[in-house]
Amino acid sequence: MPNDPLSRSNNRNTNNKSNQKAKPKTSKKKKITGKRVGWTLFFTMAIAIFCALGGYLFILISGERLLTANMDKTTINETSKVYDRNGNIMGELSIKKLEPVESDDIPKLVKEAFVATEDKRFYEHQGVDIWSIGRAAVKDIMARSMVEGGSTLTQQLAKNMFLSRDKTFFRKATEVSIAMALERKFSKDEILTMYLNRIFFGHQRYGIKAASEFYFGKSDLKDLDLWEIATLAAMPKGPSAYNPLSNPNDSKARRGVVLQLMYEQGYITEAEMDKAKAVDYKYTPPEKDRKYQAFIDYVLREAERVTGMTEDDLNIGGFKIYTTMDAQAQTAMENAFSDDSLFESSKDDQQVQGSMVIMNHENGSLVALLGGRDYQTKGYSRVTQSRRQPGSAFKPIVSYAPALETGQYSANSQLSNQKQCFGNYCPGNLHGYSSTISMTDAITKSENIPAVWLLDKIGVNTGVNFAKSVGIQLTDQDKNLAIALGGLSKGTNTLEMAQAYSAFANLGEYQQAYSIKEIQDSSGKTTYKHDKSETKRVMSEQNAYQLTQMLQNVVNDGTGRSARLDRPVAGKTGTVQSGIAGNSSNRDVWFVGYTPEWTGAVWMGYDNPDAKHMLKNSSKLSAAFFAKVMGDALKGVPVKEFKTPEGGQTSPPPVEEPQQPELSVSGLSASYNPSTQTVSLNWTGTGDANTQYRIYRKETSEAQFTHLIDSVGSTSAQDLSALPGLTYEYYVTAYDLASGQETSPSNTVSLMIEAQEIDPQQPDPGTEPGTGTEPEGPGTDNPDNGGTDNGNPNGNNGNGSDNGNNGNGNNGNGNENNGNNNGGNGSGNGQPGGGTPPGQGTTDPGSEGPSDGAITTPGEVVTPDSGTNGDNGGTEAPSTPQTDSGG
Template sequence: MAEQPKRTSNSEQNRSRKSTKKKRKKKMTGMTWFYIFFFSLVIAIVCAIVGYLMIIMNGERILSEHGNKLNFGQTSIIYDINDNEIAKLYDVNENREIVEYADIPEKLKEAVIATEDQRFLEHSGLDFWAIGRAVVKDIVAREAVEGASTITQQLAKNVFLSSEKTLLRKATEASISVALEQKLTKEEILTMYLNRIFFGHRMHGIKNAADFYFDKDLDELELWEMATLAAIPKAPNRFNPLKHPIDSKARRAVVLKLMYDQGYITEQEMNEAKEVEYVPPANIEKKSTEKHSAFVDIVIDEAIEMTKMTEEELRMGGYRIYTTLNPTAQQVVEKEFNNDSNFDSSVDEQKSQAAMVIIDHRTGEIQAVSGGRDYVKKGFNRIYAKRQPGSAFKPISVFGPALETGKYTPNTTLKIDRTCFDNYCPRDRWGAVSVSMSQAMKDSRNLAAVWLLNEIGAKQGMNFSAKLGMELPKEDRNLSLALGGLTVGVSPLQMATAYSIIANDGKTVDPHTIRKIEGPNKYEKEYKAPKQEQLISSQTASYLTDMMLKVVEKGGTGVKAAIDRPVAGKTGTTQHGIAGYKGNGIRDAWFVGYTPEWTAAIWMGYDTPDKDHLLQSNSSQAAALFAKVMGPAMKNVKKSSFKKVEQVVEATPPPVQVSNFKLDFIAEQMTVVLNWDAVKEEGVTYFVYRKQNNEQNYSLYGETAGTELWDTSVMGGNQYSYYVTVYNPNTDVESTRSNVLTVDVTEDEWTETDVPMETDPLEPYPTDFPTELPEETISPTNPPDGGETGELPATEPPVTELPTDPPVTEAPPSELPEPTPDESGIGQPAQTSMPVDIGNNMLNDAVQ
């Protein structure tokens, strides 16, 4: 019987297959992997060599075609609202002066190398170590946080290439960089770089930059100046010392630290150079002659933000920038800012300064700008400078928030019952007299504003300010907020924007200077306004407009701002706040106002105020400048009207006429004593009018809450006539006049004392700010000058036996002429009043 073949089980077969696979796997490792790795490496090396040769060949081709010809691109041009050219951002003939390598200070070369390319002397155009480091940092940060361009690459980009940002351009840049390294020495590359690189202010080249920023030749530069120049190329718009001295100084410190770390300077040299403050050379104005410089500077900043380009890319890209500039308005602004008679004169070369910005609040388009008197191109633009706004902040911090609560209207009576609020005692010439909110705005009453803010809470004021675009620090949450006493302050542009929102019916306004940008390759970017929001109620905006219209009327603090169309606005002043200085002077003066079409903010003051550099005129000067500019600037703007809103009128009967009006004369004291019977109404005051025999009209002599007033200013040989009216501040209504009494004064010897009065009370300039207070109780500290309460001294009239009376005549009221007010509003008690209780106290409480 034949032997049967032995069968294997399934499990044995599986073991056999696995064993075979294991043996095969072992055979694929070792030499096989070695050959794969070896040939891959060879291929990679060959590709790298070929790629490198291609880079060199491409760079050599570009160099052979273009040689050393500079390609600075096409000029970018700025146009006004009428599409007329107003400025060129770039010009092939602009300032440039070539410097040789030997004439460049060694420390300046080291500063540039330490900052821009630490391995410049070692690499061959591309720094692979820097590239690797940058890649790692970018991966860790998940964004581009570090660049790796060498000085040679930057030179290639700036000399031979356009500003187009593409992968091909970066490859071409690398090609040219390697080719440059093959063709030129390191000295030649560094020299070409320093002669071509952009330093801001249309300055190309290190020699021109040194002359412009420091008025020095290269061999005269100090270490801190070299470091300042080396800091600029990274961001010419941000790090130039003329426009941004703080950022420039910070970047200078970085450059000096890099120089110290790389052994170029000592620690002492580093520390000394860090501390020097930059002062622009005296002839800087002559070097900055660009037309409409302040406006153009704003356009450049806005275009950089809008396009995300660098300033140099923007200038050399051949772009057409269409702006909102109104040539008529801009020319008027520049004309008036060049007129020295519009400003305070100074005791030395530091001029009193000013800034102005005009916005069409219907569109947000900035019409015209002045960054300051003798504004320097790319200089300190004061429309961004933050200052204390004084009373100009009252509509934003007090009256607006109160109206927004819905509990107040312009006719609401502020029943002021005290002059101090937990040791904070604001001053004005009215004292604790109840007054309508509208009248408080017109007179710019400090005590009324503080009293009202205390009623609604400082948090309301902070919130309202934030809605209008001014986020204030928590340190400002106190009652000095009512008078514009802020920790940091606000800028003219911020104030113009806030008032623009009020003028625009409470809706968003986005100030801008650019309409659209066009460029090569069908590039186009158009301004798009953000979605409009209702920030404050339409009723609040209308109420504020109605109240601020009265500020510019006769008797208001802003009367000098009136032009041939409706104007609403507010004045503001701040005290000097200089410790230990007892003299007079104003630190800041403001007028912010608007017509139905445009809004403008004006600030006046000194860049560096001290006891010798303070304004001697008040905010009426700013109001006058507003009128001088806005009148002719708007001559081609169609007139319109403000929106009317029905106001809630609190019905109160008009005051009754006074009775039993009497006059006595004390000859020994040359004093006229007037008295009358009180009327049966609460909260009223009495206005006394007087006319001298050589005067045609009556004028307001005094105001008192009592029933007696002493006139100690009479002079011998004159005749004086008097009458009295009753004024109800709750309704802003004045009664008909009383009978008229006339006295002949026979005494010959008398001297009149004239106490001048201001029309706009000054606000205290904060030096020590109160800490944050609980929301329920706001208790700010005393004002820096000691916090006088503004209350009148309780002086009783002297008691003297009356002599024989001089002849007194009485005229019927119907025959009296109407009083004619002077410019300050005297003679119109419903518009302005004077704090008088009795006799000599009448004018002693001059405005502080």
């Protein structure tokens, strides 16, 4: 029976015996014999040899065919084209190439430079260098992609002739086949000559002659110097990164590598190498590039980054690149940069430079940008390649915005405005002090103490983290209170500042700027499209709107009045002092602001600032430039208001208003001192020590009075910006800091200032950097002469109402006593902390004021200290203290 246990047992025994008998047969079948191994190896080798021969024959035939087909071609597609945001063509990436150069016209040293740099075994291999391919293969395997070229100079020529830029095995095999065909058909010298006539050198220049003529103005290669030869030989590795126009510093560094290789391989002497390494590139091509070139170049850099292609790939690929540029805005910017009257004049050929970025804060798209007055020919873009200290323009980023986000402060919050030190760090105000000041007034007047005090309260790390969240690049060295006034270790640029402020304009949402919407290949297929998923919230809508309202006050009634337009504008100025003892001029001036439509950032200054190359004007210059460009860029665009938070604006919590004494002002009188060129004002007031007296002024040609300066706890003040030959009218009001109550105007006084003949032996206080103050007083919005550079070389322009320093105001080393401020506010731009090298951007937090004036309070020496203010330590000034003079 099938289920019988005995039967199942017998079956198991039978199966076990069968298995035991089958084992020897199985082992015999799996036994590997020498005969079997021999036949396997024979057939394997035969197949390998057959494949190798077939592959070799394919390479030979393919190489010859491809070489013949592509010998005289430069491109296989139409030129790539770039379009603006409306789909209108901006320009074509046309190839610029001169006639080929014969071998005899190429100096031997030129050939040696390229061989030494690109392929030192060029004369030894037959088109393919096995060692280089092996090294490249190892790197490719480790990276799991085709990252290493391993190409010989012949293969580079083959790649340019085949014209495909895809990093694939097929392309590499094609390179090899063409390279071998080249080696069979031409001599080494002929190959090298063809290579030099076809290689890409950046700026759409192909061939050594075109490059030599464009970069050095030399069509005869025999006229090239060694450093110029090495500069050209440095470019094939990275034409965009190493060409001397776009990246002079990187080009010089790469040139040094080329010269080192030439020296090591015996082509030049050590002395020749050292001499050629030291030369700086200064040539400027006489021709000007086309319209929109700055934006097109930025687009190309972004396209390289987002696609992984090279500029060479983009030139010949027949691509259609759709960008975010607004033609009207870019044209307005280019026109402004070419208008010399909008820039301060220089004493020599080193002109004042500038940079500007405009972006759409609603979606992060770049609208217009330009990185210099001579960008069309120079190619060096200060939009991204130059980093400078931002001065007071950094206050909203690192102090006020993060303070609002803590929930402990609002626009009405009273901040400390008392004269004080934070450890050994002692910033100062321009227009005196008070016990408290509202956040709105602190931003409007650009007072220093409240910004530093606030950062100390919320913690330095809080400010640093917020700045990083809106795209500012900071280092560990920036973790100190000096950043409240823009004292950054590496500075920033207009692109970063525009991105940061765009978050305020966009109700607290930050987006990284971009310039490319879409890229299509020659067949119309989309190869890249911008991903709009990078938006992140950095502030609440309510807090962002509060900050916008405060920044509107800066433009309407504060230091940014020169940026006013016929539409709402919010923004902040920034002025960075020279940092040179005895020099009251400015190193950098900024304005960063926004309308309901767009956000813009402007910087002005010298590329290489020193004692002779400083700005006499303050940030009014950059604010006026912002107004000019934005006004033209938005011409015809309907005026609208700033967006309000959903559900409407929630007003900040009210502040309790203590009972205040009745305020009144009377008996105003004015007198002018020709020797110090100051107007002294005196009046009678009924306020107490917390009362702020506001002085208003109107020049007779002006339509209305404007807020000039403030005086706290004193019934006297001085106007340092009055100009000879003009008539001024003044009145004063009293303002209660706690309640916000302001009295009616006092009596009005009129004063005619006689024109004075200036002693030619003395510096002109209006044009030469002295050691006095440079306030940007209200009512003097003309960026060319508005209240700047009126410093008295004797340093006696101080505000007598301030408890000053009976010491030497010119070097900032006075002792602080309760006496008259004989040194004066800004009587000397002392170099705190041991001095600042002329080449380093400085922002001394001890001298920021509401009027963008360049001023350092005498006797307030900023000394680095380990300090305990702020959070997690690191709250003191950096080892090289920064000097912020306004805005």
